[in-house]
Amino acid sequence: MDELYGLPREEFVPARRDLVKRLRAAGDRDAAARVEKLPKPTTSAWLVNRLVRTDPAGVDDLVALGDDLRAAHTQADGARLRELAKRRTELVADLVTRAGTDLSESITRELEEMFTTAIADEAAAATLRAGRLGSVRDLQVEQTWPGLTLAPGPTAPAASPAAPRRPARSRSREALAEAKALVKDAESHRAEADRAVTAAEDAVTAAEERVRELNAELDAAEHAELDARRALQTARRDAKAAERTAGQAWRKLQQVEAE
Structure with missing residues (x-):
């Protein structure tokens, strides 16, 4: 997995997908499942x-x-x-x-x-x-x-042992707890956003791969059409040549019969 984290960030998702495929092909489904869950x-x-x-x-x-x-x-x-x-x-x-x-x-x-x-x-x-x-x-x-x-x-210097507790300290702790809770919620939302971004990136990558496949199929179809058209032109030329040869043969036959 080290190889994934050493890549440029935009290459992480495609590389993760390739690694998952290789691990599955090798029969290590547990490792593949762990890698698949790695966040970008x-x-x-x-x-x-x-x-x-x-x-x-x-x-x-x-x-x-x-x-x-x-x-x-x-x-x-x-x-x-x-x-x-x-x-x-x-x-x-x-x-x-x-x-x-x-x-x-x-x-x-x-x-x-x-x-x-x-x-x-x-x-x-x-x-x-x-x-x-x-x-x-x-x-x-x-x-x-x-x-x-x-x-x-x-x-900060330590407070004097004789110093009385201040209510503000308690309020500060409550405020700190509230702030930590807010941070935790924000981190949770950000994690969800990160997962959504990763899913969207995966979808884009899959769509790009499908477009490449369709483009390759289109190229192959266009080449096949071009080959067919060339074959048709050749066949038509051969047919015309055969027709001319047949005409010459018939004229020759007619001449022979006339003699």
């Missing part, structure tokens, strides 16, 4: 998959930074965390630039989210490094290290 990568996921293959050093930097951040957090090294947080912001921006140019705001935001998530979560980093992303959802994680958020920037 979103633009941002495709850009990351390409970056993994064309710029592995940049991905190595991302993984190494994640390791350094986890180590600094374990050691409670505030100065080191602030230094690495700045480096994180710079690296994410650099990786987005390496991934592509003239990107829309939404694609840029998704790239930033994927790179930042991979830095914060070791499992997400491994998933990104494999280069088989279908969308930003493939890297979503439920939680990260305490006190270290996914958003680039320095961590």
Whole structure:
């Protein structure tokens, strides 16, 4: 399946279909079914998959930074965390630039989210490094290290243990839960849209293949018609020649009989 995710995005659907056919022909129906369900990568996921293959050093930097951040957090090294947080912001921006140019705001935001998530979560980093992303959802994680958020920037100082709980914190959590629910719904709708786009692309590809088949049949029919017309012309010439020969023979016979 790696070969699919290394292709140009517009070639994914035809290549997936060919791979499914080959797997079925080989008798591996389970693998064929799994491949058939693979979604076409979103633009941002495709850009990351390409970056993994064309710029592995940049991905190595991302993984190494994640390791350094986890180590600094374990050691409670505030100065080191602030230094690495700045480096994180710079690296994410650099990786987005390496991934592509003239990107829309939404694609840029998704790239930033994927790179930042991979830095914060070791499992997400491994998933990104494999280069088989279908969308930003493939890297979503439920939680990260305490006190270290996914958003680039320095961590906030811890609150004093004696500080009382503030109702606003509860409201913030409720707002966060609502925001996460909205994101989940939006991601669900986007997944449905992605599936609809993939189905439409499959239909277009199938229609194009049928048009090519019909064009080939039309070409063959036109060639057959041309050959038939040529054969008819030849037959008519031969018939006229035979008619002339027969006429000459009859005239010769008449001359002989007259003598």
